[in-house]
Amino acid sequence: MTRREPTKRELYPHFLQLQTRWMDNDVYGHVNNVIYYSYFDTVVNEYLISSGVLDISGGEVIGLVAHTECDYFAPLSFPQKVDAGLRVERLGGSSVTYEIGLFDPGSDEAVAVGSFVHVYVDRETRRSTGLPAPLREALERLTTGGTG
Amino acid sequence: MTRREPTKRELYPHFLQLQTRWMDNDVYGHVNNVIYYSYFDTVVNEYLISSGVLDISGGEVIGLVAHTECDYFAPLSFPQKVDAGLRVERLGGSSVTYEIGLFDPGSDEAVAVGSFVHVYVDRETRRSTGLPAPLREALERLTTGGTG
C-alpha cells in the first residue's frame, strides 16, 4: 500500500461540483470516510452519462467495479461544496482506472485522492469484453490534463 | 393523513441547489424515497448554519427532530440537480415546522413537498425551551414567501 500525494487541479480534465449533505458529517463533525466514495462514484457516472456512453438499462456492456481506494489528506465538512476532478489514469483493453481528486472550492490542493477501477463485461455472459468505441473515445478525452 | 398538493417556487424564501448522487438512485432508476429526507435535512441545517444560528458543539439549545413527512408527486433521477426550497410553516414557542419543496431546476412545480419539525430543548436538561432570539429572527425571515 503506497500512499499518494495530494494532487493539483490542473491534472483533471473534468470537474463536477457537489453539495455536501448534513448526513455526510459523522459524529466528529467531518465528512465520513465512506462518503468520499459516493463522490467518486458520482463524478464517474455523471461523466459517462453526460457523454452519452452509459446506457443503464439497455447497454450491451456493464462496468463492474473491481477496486477502489482513497487517501485522505484533510477533512471536509458540511455545509461546504466539494469539487470532484476526474481523469483516466490507465486505459486497458477491457478496463479503466480513474483517478479522482477532491478539492475545497477555494483551494488548488486535493484534500483526498482516490482511484476507481471499472472492468467491462458483457451484460449477458458477464465475461470480460472490449470497450465499445464511443466509450473508449470518451475515456481518452480524460487521459490528458485539464486547465484547472 | 392528508395529502398535500404540489407547491410553486414563489412560496419559498430560501433555496439550496443539490447535486444528486449515483447512489441516490434505487433499483428502479429513480431517487429513493429515503434520500428526499436528506435533502430536507440539508437545506434546513444549511440555512441555520449560514445564518449563524446553529452552533453544533457549543450551543445551549438543541433542535430535536420530532416529526417529518413527505408527499411524492414525480420522480427525480441522477444525474439531475435538485432545488430545495425552504419556508417556515409554523413558528411556535419552542418548536418550528419547516416546509420543503423540491424542484427540477427547469420547473416551477414541486416534485415533492415535505415537512420537518424541530423541537428545541436545553442541551443539558433536555427539557423543552424557548427559541433563542437570533434563531427566532432567522426563522421569521422564512415565514413569508420568496420571489421564486
Place this chain on the structure above:
Amino acid sequence: MTRREPTKRELYPHFLQLQTRWMDNDVYGHVNNVIYYSYFDTVVNEYLISSGVLDISGGEVIGLVAHTECDYFAPLSFPQKVDAGLRVERLGGSSVTYEIGLFDPGSDEAVAVGSFVHVYVDRETRRSTGLPAPLREALERLTTGGTG
C-alpha cells in the same frame, strides 16, 4: 399533522432486526432522522421479497411511494440493533399503507412510528392498477396483530 403515540410490539405481525451502522449516527451521536426511513424501506421490501411477491425486474405492477412520515419519540445510537415491526394499516384497491414501529431490542415501546404508502401502477402505462392476488394475500397477513 397529528402526532402518533408510541406503539407496542404486539401490534406488528412481522419483524426484521437491523444492525445500525457507524455512519447512521450524525454529529449529535444519534441515528439521523433520515436513516429511520431506510429502516422502513428495508422492512417493507424484505417482507415483500421474502413473501415472493416482489419481482423487481419483471413484475407487471410497480409500487410507487406516494407518502411517508415518521414520529420520533426517543433516540437510537450506533452500535445498537433495531427491531423493525411491520403491519398493514390500510389496504385499498390499488394502494397499501404500512405502519412501521422501531424498537430497542430490550424494550416493548416504540422509539419511532411511521407510515409508508405504496400506490400500485402498471409498469408500462404507469396508471393506477389493482393489486395482484398474491400480493394482496401477503398484505392481508399483515393486517392483524402479531404476538410481539
Place this chain on the structure above:
Amino acid sequence: MTRREPTKRELYPHFLQLQTRWMDNDVYGHVNNVIYYSYFDTVVNEYLISSGVLDISGGEVIGLVAHTECDYFAPLSFPQKVDAGLRVERLGGSSVTYEIGLFDPGSDEAVAVGSFVHVYVDRETRRSTGLPAPLREALERLTTGGTG
C-alpha cells in the same frame, strides 16, 4: 495497485453480521461499491466500542482515517445478510491497518476484501500520538486468526 485474493473466514478473529438495506442496492440490483465501506467502518467501530476503547466525546486521542481500499470479487444483494470479518494486518506505533473480509453467510470465501488505516492523533494538538495501552491490547487481540 496490487489486487488481493479472496480470503477465508478463519483469518478473522472478530465478526459482525449486518443486514443489507433496500437502499444499498443500486440500479443494477447489487449492493453499491460505496456501501462496502460503510460495512468496514461499522465493524471497526463496533469492535472498538464493544471493547471499551473508543470514547467518542471524551477520549484524548482520535483515530483519523488515512487510507481505505477494497477489492470486489462477487456481488452482494439486498435482502441478504453480510458477515464482516475483522483482523489487524499491521499494528504500528501510532497507526493501525485493519483488514476486513465480507462474506455471504453460507460461504467461506470472501466476496470483498478491504483495508482501513487509522492514524491516531492527540485530540487537541492533532499531532500523531502513541496508541493508549487499552487500545493497543484490544488491537493485539485482532492480530491472530480466529476459528472461522
